[in-house]
Amino acid sequence: MPLLTLEGGTLGEKRRHFHKLVADAIVSKYYELTPVIDTDSDIDNLLRIEIACKTRNVDYVIEVMKSKDMLYAATAIKKSTWLITDPQYANIINPEHLHTQLKPYMTTKAFNKLMLHIRLNLKDESRVEAFYEHFKETYCAWKWLLNCSISFIENIIQAERLIPVWLFKRLCKRSASFLSYIMRVELYPHQRGQSVLFMLKSQTENVLNILEDYTISIIPRMGKKRTQFLLKQHSRRIFDNFQKYNQSLDVNVFVKHLKYKKDIKNFLYQHASVMSHYENFKTLPLFIQNMEETERVEFVMTSFIDKTKPIFNEDDFDWFGLGPVIHSYEWYEFFPFDMAFTKIKNLIQKQTSPSERCAMLSVLINSAKHNAEHIKTLLAYVFEKHINVPFKFKIKFINNLLSNVSTHEFDEATWNILNQIFHSMDVYTETENDVQLCLESIIMRKVLNDEPVPEVIKQKYTLNSFQNVKTLNEEQKRKLFTYVFDSLLEKLKHKTYEKESDFEKTVNTLRDMFILLKDWNKTLTDFPILIEKIKELIKAKEENNWTTDMSCLYNVNKSWRKYMFEESLSLSLCEETCLNALKHKPQLLTRHDKQIHRLRTNDTVSLRRVLAKLRVYWPDSLARHWTEAYMQSLNGPSGHKAIINGIFLLSPIDQVVQLAKKYVPSETKMNWSDSNQADINIQKNIAKQLHVARPLVPLGTVLWYAKGDYLQYAVPSLSAILSNISQVESREYLPQLLDDPVSIQKYGLHLTHTKFDASEIKPVFSNIWKSTKTATIRAVIFEHTFNQLSSSKNQNIFNELWELLSIFMQDLNSQESTSVYKILSNVKSVPINVRGKYYMKSYEILKSLPENHNCVQYLNTVIAYAGPVMELLDEDFVVNKLLSPVESTFCSHNRVYLNAFACFLLCGISEENQLQRFRSIERALDDAFSRWYDVFTDNFDVKIVFEEFLTALVVSFRRKITQVQIPVKLFQKIKHKMQQRLPLVENYKLITSWVLVTDYVKYMNEHASIFTSSTCENTWKDMHLKLSPSLAEKVIEYLKEDTDKYGSAIHDLFADALNSFFVILNRDVTFILETLAYMLCDREFVPSYLVVCKCIPKYCYGESKLKRSEIYKIIASHPSSIVRIQYHRYFYDTPKY
DSSP states (O other): OOOOOOOOSSHHHHHHHHHHHHHHHHHHTOOOOOOOOTTSOHHHHHHHHHHHHHTTOHHHHHHHHTOSOHHHHHHHHHHOHHHHHOGGGTTTSSHHHIIIIIGGGSOHHHHHHHHHHHHHHOOOHHHHHHHHHHHTTSGGGGGGGGGSOHHHHHHHHHHTOOBOHHHHHHHHHHOGGGGGGGGGBSOOGGGHHHHHGGGTTTSHHHHHHHHTSTTOOOOOOOHHHHHHHHHHHSHHHHHHTHHHHTTTBOHHHHHHHHHHHTOHHHHHHHTHHHHTSHHHHTTHHHHHHTSOHHHHHHHHIIIIISOSSOSSOTTHHHHTTOTTTSOGGGGGGGSOHHHHHHHHHHHHHHOOOHHHHHHHHHHHHHHHTTOHHHHHHHHHHHHHHSTTSOHHHHHHHHHHHHHHSOGGGOOHHHHHHHHHHHHHTTTTSOOSSOOHHHHHHHHHHHHHTTOOOOHHHHHHOOOOOOTTOOSOOHHHHHHHHHHHHHHHHHHHHTOOOSSHHHHHHHHHHHHHHHHHHHHTTOOGGGOHHHHHHHHHHHHHHHHHTOOOOOHHHHTSOGGGGGGGTTTHHHHOOSHHHHHHHHHHOTHHHHHTHHHHHHHHTOTTOOOHHHHHHHHHHOTTTHHHHHHHHHHHHTTSSSOHHHHHHHHHHHSOHHHHHHHHHHTOOSSSSOOOOGGGHHHHHHHHHHHHHGGGSSSOOOHHHHHTTSSGGGHHHHHHHHHHHHHHSOHHHHHHHHHHHHHSOHHHHHHHHHHHHHHSOHHHHHHHHHHHHHHOOOHHHHHHHHHHHHHHHHHOOOHHHHHHHHHHHHHHHHTOOTTSOHHHHHHHTOGGGSOHHHHHHHHHHHHHHHHHSOGGGOOHHHHHHHHHTHHHHGGGSOHHHIIIIISOSHHHHHTSSOTHHHHHHHHHHHTOSSHHHHHHHHHHHHHHHHHHHHTTTOBOTTSOBHHHHHHHHHHHHHHHHHHTTTTSOOOHHHHHHHHHHHHHHSOTTTSHHHHHHHHHHHHHHHHHHHTGGGGGSSSHHHHHHHHHHHHHHHHHHHHHHHHHHHHHHHOGGGHHHHHHHHHHHHHHTTOOHHHHHHHHHHTTSOTTOHHHHHHHHHHSOSOOOTHHHHHHHHHHHHHHTOOOHHHHHHHHHHHTSSOOO
16 A cells, blocks of 8 residues: 555644545455554554454454554554444453453553453443453452443442442442442441432432431532422421431522421521531521511520520530620621611710721621611711721721622712711822722722722722622623723733833733633624734744743633634643644644744653644654754753653654664763763653653663663663563563663563463562572562562462462561561551461561661561451460560550550450460569559659550450450459559559449440441440440449448549540540439439539530530539539539530
8 A cells, every 4th residue: 555645734634534545445445454564654554454443354453452552552442342342252352362362462551441442332241240250359340340230230249349439329320229239338427428419309218318327427418409309399307307407408498498488486496406506507697587577686686685585505606616706786787777776876885996896887787788778877877976987997897888788879978978988098098008999989980970080099999800790780881891991901002011021011911801801701803902912912022032921811711712823822832732733724833933942842841742643644744844853952952851752752663763772871870071961861861761652662772771870760661661561572571681680680570570470470489589689689579479469369379479478488587678577567468368377477577687677667567466467366476476575575665565465365265265365464464563663764654554554455345346255254354453453542543443344344245235236336336325324323333332431522533433434435425424314313422413523524516415414404403512513613614515
């Protein structure tokens, strides 16, 4: 087939001619599909590929997919969708054939693109399921689920894996039955509401059930339409669950619904506790404004001003710090103006603070703003009574007024009053005061009334476009626009640009005019003077060689760019405008060649898309010219990155290799002498950018530069090419890479890891491990083996890799790279079935290292991870190695051991085994008790260590509550040990708190059925609520016993012990309040009330806050004086939140 030249000037014309050539060749059947050759032009090769795809030449298409040129491979993949969708080619497009017959010969990028194309286009459910089964052990397998059958997907979700939220949403659109699998979506509980909201109208009942689930703490915002729908279809349900829905509904729609039913007041009283929350409280004015006037006045007066019937408790405002912020006079904004005006005037007379007076007057603005007479009355009052108020207070009032009222609608009398106030503020005088809103008001008034604007106002005002003014008619808009436009045009006409700074100001003024046109929805072509001005500015810029950026003009409005097409490259010189020129008028690139040359030699600019199109569609004209320009600039002082990138993207592969060969470094060390700096810069950038050439350059070309000082620059190319070459090529290059120096050998090992199966990796890694003592290479081998093991899902491969890694671990010595020791500490990434063995081997290796290796941090990481893997460790290892010797380990300064002690005790398979484990480390506690008063150098003693151990014991139990035996006997054994060895008078708080913990665990054992819950957190919540009555009864019993023994003063220490008990159980506020509430049952037992006073939480929210209020009322009503004294001590001297 002869070499082709596409007809047409623009990109679109050339493409149309190309498609015509394809169509004509197919119709005439006059074509020859010779193999794709790199030396042929892109158009020749692409024409063959297009014809092969159109005529369904399977063999040819598959061969092209194996090409190293990504343009050809991607085109073949994109144009051959029929190969994927047509069942007759199922013998080719199936997982086994693709991975055994195609993948070894395709570049990585091409194969990934093919798999993506298959996943997006294959709809045959059985065939897609085969792909899922092939990838099921990989993380990306869920991407194939969407086009599987519904029954298949349901089985997978139920039994095998969680799915991402985007897939869940698409599955729900396919079948609403998938809503029931919301718990199998990779989401935090509070995110579930947002994930199902899109199904609200079609599956309302199911979605509301999900939203109302207790695990969803926050329902997402509904928006107007969804709120309208719910209030119309399910209003009763919304009102019954308002505490759940309150912050999700659109408040405007909700208030409108209440207003229609005339039920706003009753609603606010009924839901006062919910409305007191900060976010809801901010919407309260909207509710009040929509009441009937009489009802509104009465409600505000009784609830917020006189407070004869308050809607909120006294401490509700304090909850968010609103108490001192909200003044009673602020509520008068909801009164009719006449009433509010009278009330505020009386308050102002009693007020001496100017700022407070100003704030009171501002309240009247909200009450008066909808009535012109009321505004006039207010302004007259301000002028008569407050004209001498200092400027800083007066401007606040005036700005508030101007922001709420359209002053251009004032009658003459009202405007005159306002204007006099302006004069009193020196608005008409040159000052430094910020009075822009006043100036804007004056200008609008003058312009709309066809009056001249005072010169001082023009000088002081910073022009804007007035686009926020909403109350103008069309004639007023025309006047205002004309004034602003003419003002800017006047500035533009008088601008001179003898200096670049003046030129820049002119550009900025022109930009302001463009923004004005855009804000007022004008068309640029209606103002030809602006286009002429642009041309004038471009000419001046070019004549003076100025560098001011003019792209701000080009980018104001995308739809206006067509009117500036001829000037586009002068206004905004970038890749986007070059592409636009190719689409519509490529001659612009030649006409502006001087500017283009600055762009193409700019190291900070990417022209990848432009260069790609030049190479394909203009190979003999623009592409050749650009290549020559690049070559002429190659030996220049700068721009080497852009120049070499351009040459590589435009040139065929043989010329790329030829250029790379020409500049191959003769020495491995760089010599930065004056004579060869340019050559070194060229060599560096060649090494960096060899990977951008199309097709892939031979690996040997990159290896010319991958040596000595040049290696660091060749790394991007080396990494990119190695990751992209096919498996077949990888086998050819691997021996060469593994025989090279260490710096290159690492890449050979990485290639082995990424391109070959585990069965092939094992002998390569094993042989190199045995033959080398280089720590860096051993570290790379160890890391790749570890990563392969961690990601492997095939059991046979996994066993081989574990066997290999075990051999490596046995062979490790103290001379290894630090990265190896770091990997040893990464226990959590190891699969669960060998995690215990890996942990024990890692600990022994790290423990054996000399102190001068500075690997203590990695050893501590391993020790700290003992808790999660304790069930997988041998008891002998834990006692004789990990915790040995137990006496010194327990009391050591390394506190990470305490969690290991705790988990070791809890992970016994039975209560008897827990006691057996306790006996094996009991001497550690005996030693601690004997050293009870020892103080260490960093100011903590054995007592603190022991307290931390008890905390670790309970915390570990909380985390593993559904996995371990309830440790009743173990906790009792520890309690007896403490009571025997520690003096009660010195350790009352510690012993009493642990006694309570022991009893709590005992009650847990009696209610073990609760452990059917799915999560530990829910189990604890359910358990707390279930045990509160029994626990409270036991607490009172202990308190009575201690009161009889030590007197009533013991209540203070007992309260400390009870607080410590609550802390160790994670400070669950609901549990604390429930327990304390039950402790108030016996009104005759005063010490119990005193303990509750000290233990009640200071910080509550939601329902907990209501529960706390109930407890407050019970305590406050107690007849005992000492109880009331304590009540005032704890509940009035400290803030309540």
